[in-house]
Amino acid sequence: MADAAVDHTPWRAALADLAKGVAAAAFIGFFVNLLYLSLPLYQAQIFDRVISSGNFDTLAALTLIVGLIFVFQAALDFLRSRLLLVIAARLSMALGGPVFEAAVETALRSGAASAATAMRDLNGFRSFVAGGAITLPMDMAFTPILLVVLTLLHPYYGVAGLCGAALLTMIAVTTEVLARRPAADAIRKNVLLQADTANAIRNSEVIAAMGMLPELSRRWRRGQAMSLDSIEAGGTTAKFLASFARASRVGLQIAVICLGAALVIRQEASPGTILAAAVITSRMLAPFEHLIDGWRQWVNAFAIARRLRDLLHDGARIRSAARVPVGQAMIVVDRLSYVPPGQEAPLLRNVSFSIAPGEMVGVIGPSGAGKSTLARLVVGLWAPTTGGIFLDGQSTFQHERASFGEAVGYLPQEPLLLDGTVRENIARFRDAPIDDVVAAARQAGVHDMIGRLPKGYETPLVDGGARLSGGQRQRIALARAVFGMPKLLVLDEPNSSLDADGEAALIEAVETARASGAAVLIVAQRMSILNKADRLLLLRDGAPAQYGDKAEVLSALGPRRRKAAIAEKAYLS
Numbered sequence: 057m058a059d060a061a062v063d064h065t066p067w068r069a070a071l072a073d074l075a076k077g078v079a080a081a082a083f084i085g086f087f088v089n090l091l092y093l094s095l096p097l098y099q100a101q102i103f104d105r106v107i108s109s110g111n112f113d114t115l116a117a118l119t120l121i122v123g124l125i126f127v128f129q130a131a132l133d134f135l136r137s138r139l140l141l142v143i144a145a146r147l148s149m150a151l152g153g154p155v156f157e158a159a160v161e162t163a164l165r166s167g168a169a170s171a172a173t174a175m176r177d178l179n180g181f182r183s184f185v186a187g188g189a190i191t192l193p194m195d196m197a198f199t200p201i202l203l204v205v206l207t208l209l210h211p212y213y214g215v216a217g218l219c220g221a222a223l224l225t226m227i228a229v230t231t232e233v234l235a236r237r238p239a240a241d242a243i244r245k246n247v248l249l250q251a252d253t254a255n256a257i258r259n260s261e262v263i264a265a266m267g268m269l270p271e272l273s274r275r276w277r278r279g280q281a282m283s284l285d286s287i288e289a290g291g292t293t294a295k296f297l298a299s300f301a302r303a304s305r306v307g308l309q310i311a312v313i314c315l316g317a318a319l320v321i322r323q324e325a326s327p328g329t330i331l332a333a334a335v336i337t338s339r340m341l342a343p344f345e346h347l348i349d350g351w352r353q354w355v356n357a358f359a360i361a362r363r364l365r366d367l368l369h370d371g372a373r374i375r376s377a378a379r380v381p382v383g384q385a386m387i388v389v390d391r392l393s394y395v396p397p398g399q400e401a402p403l404l405r406n407v408s409f410s411i412a413p414g415e416m417v418g419v420i421g422p423s424g425a426g427k428s429t430l431a432r433l434v435v436g437l438w439a440p441t442t443g444g445i446f447l448d449g450q451s452t453f454q455h456e457r458a459s460f461g462e463a464v465g466y467l468p469q470e471p472l473l474l475d476g477t478v479r480e481n482i483a484r485f486r487d488a489p490i491d492d493v494v495a496a497a498r499q500a501g502v503h504d505m506i507g508r509l510p511k512g513y514e515t516p517l518v519d520g521g522a523r524l525s526g527g528q529r530q531r532i533a534l535a536r537a538v539f540g541m542p543k544l545l546v547l548d549e550p551n552s553s554l555d556a557d558g559e560a561a562l563i564e565a566v567e568t569a570r571a572s573g574a575a576v577l578i579v580a581q582r583m584s585i586l587n588k589a590d591r592l593l594l595l596r597d598g599a600p601a602q603y604g605d606k607a608e609v610l611s612a613l614g615p616r617r618r619k620a621a622i623a624e625k626a627y628l629s
């Protein structure tokens with residue numbers, strides 16, 4: 057795997073942009089915090105100057121100044137929040153596309169759940185940046201200044217503030233230690249529960265038809281109870297310690313007032329310092345109180361950032377980024393073996409064959425022999441473990457996807473369509489002229505069927521075309537596969553849902569593709585289409601049992617399969 061292709065650009069660029077934005081927010085935050093000091097200073101002046109002198113002009117002037125300061129401070133505070141919202145949106149915009157692409161790519165190897173996690177992570181990271189927690193370190197960085205002011209009022213106030221900060225930090229650390237495991241457990245169980253829900257919704261027809269809902273509902277409620285248990289276990293501890301922290305902050309304020317009163321009685325401090333010290337202590341301890349919740353958010357944000365970085369790294373690493381147009385429709389499969397990641401037994405062993413332009417090779421074999429696995433490897437969804445698959449001399453796995461996709465048509469065994477119109481689906485969501493779309497539909501023999509849909513080519517499809525019949529879906533997916541006259545056509549059981557008419561249309565579509573010089577690989581059970589193949593490959597347990605001339609391979613199939621082929625031919629004719 058070419059490490060030279062490693063691309064950190066989107067992640068690094070987004071982090072650099074984030075760092076700049078956060079630095080600007082920190083700069084504004086410094087003044088927001090600084091201006092808060094005007095309140096205790098105002099209080100001290102009122103007590104020590106205005107009340108003793110009884111001067112109303114001084115009172116009015118001080119009040120006006122402090123009022124203006126607070127208006128300015130509120131404006132700065134709003135500016136900081138707004139800036140964080142903008143940075144979060146920019147981060148989302150910058151990473152959205154790359155994360156989406158990497159998530160879809162990763163789903164090929166790690167399944168749909170990991171892709172869904174990636175999109176949730178991106179959202180979580182955006183909320184973290186937009187929310188208050190990201191400013192926590194900035195607010196805490198102001199603590200030394202507040203401590204100095206407290207100490208200047210009287211060293212004992214400084215000592216009290218320092219003790220308060222230490223106590224609240226200890227509470228935050230204890231909360232993190234005690235609640236971390238149950239919180240992680242609750243998140244894990246909740247993800248499973250969500251997957252269970254999505255699965256049930258996807259299979260709602262089967263569930264309703266066979267009355268499986270009560271049992272599934274019981275299973276879901278068991279999962280929900282377990283998830284709630286974990287939430288409660290972690291939540292109770294965290295809530296108790298958060299209440300304790302809140303009470304401690306109020307208690308510390310009372311302690312500072314009490315300390316101030318004692319200092320005034322002993323004439324070591326002026327009365328004005330009492331309220332000023334209480335307000336500054338409260339302000340200084342606020343971020344430490346939020347540390348209990350903020351800590352968790354920072355830990356989560358770090359975990360999310362690591363996952364997103366790895367996802368973008370892995371997603372970008374696996375394919376080449378350079379466009380290489382496919383010239384000749386020559387596909388070569390060379391001593392191909394495939395072992396799925398994390399497994400030991402190979403699904404395919406030592407498979408070799410080639411297809412020249414205009415040729416067709418059929419793949420047959422019993423269920424589970426590895427036919428679909430071979431089709432997926434040929435279109436470069438997975439990386440071969442050993443050996444290779446080359447289209448026009450380039451590895452089908454490493455090939456840059458857009459230029460590869462322009463030359464390839466693929467019809468998977470379970471052809472799902474995407475949400476969008478029939479036209480968009482056939483055109484693979486490219487901005488293609490309608491003539492090309494109609495040409496592909498005609499080639500797949502589906503033009504008339506589309507004409508009978510409510511809005512013809514503009515009919516919107518939802519849930520992967522769930523409201524179409526299996527045969528309709530398969531034929532629209534065939535039109536999508538032959539769209540743009542691909543040079544390599546890989547069809548995995550393209551006739552599994554087709555009637556005789558559909559089968560005839562399929563044969564015609566494949567013949568047209570071959571006549572235009574396409575190489576065709578077809579996985580099929582029925583002989584009608586296989587009769588058109590130049591050569592057959594018989595797979596058994598992932599290994600080639602027979603490869604070559606059609607008649608030779610069929611003779612190796614045994615009498616039962618031959619009899620079935622003859623009966624099928626009679627039915628179709």
Ligand SMILES: Nc1ncnc2c1ncn2[C@@H]1O[C@H](COP(=O)(O)OP(=O)(O)OP(=O)(O)O)[C@@H](O)[C@H]1O
Binds near residue numbers: 399403425
């Ligand atoms: N991602 C995967 N990880 C592990 N095993 C897999 C994976 N995909 C398929 N398999 C296994 O590989 C074997 C071959 O599957 P494949 O779908 O290629 O068979 P097939 O010949 O197409 O069967 P059928 O005719 O029933 O479609 C099966 O045993 C299947 O369970």
